[in-house]
Amino acid sequence: MGNTITVRLPDELAQWLEQSSRRAGVSKGQIIRNELEKARDSNGRPFLRLAGAGKGPRNLSIRKGFSKR
Numbered sequence: 001m002g003n004t005i006t007v008r009l010p011d012e013l014a015q016w017l018e019q020s021s022r023r024a025g026v027s028k029g030q031i032i033r034n035e036l037e038k039a040r041d042s043n044g045r046p047f048l049r050l051a052g053a054g055k056g057p058r059n060l061s062i063r064k065g066f067s068k069r
Contacts, residue, residue, distance in 0.1 A: 017031060017032075
């Protein structure tokens with residue numbers, strides 16, 4: 001760890017960070033590093049976490065029109 005940054009947080013976010021830090025028993029910096037890692041790993045495509053979560057016919061993406069059931 002060699003880089004340091006300073007970030008100004010709104011009071012509400014700072015309180016959340018403090019509470020989360022105490023609850024988890026880890027430093028605020030560790031929570032921030034974990035969240036930055038998650039953001040980096042998502043490659044800017046957070047919708048991918050929903051891939052395969054939809055329900056419906058297997059051929060839903062190629063169907064033309066809607067069935068009447």
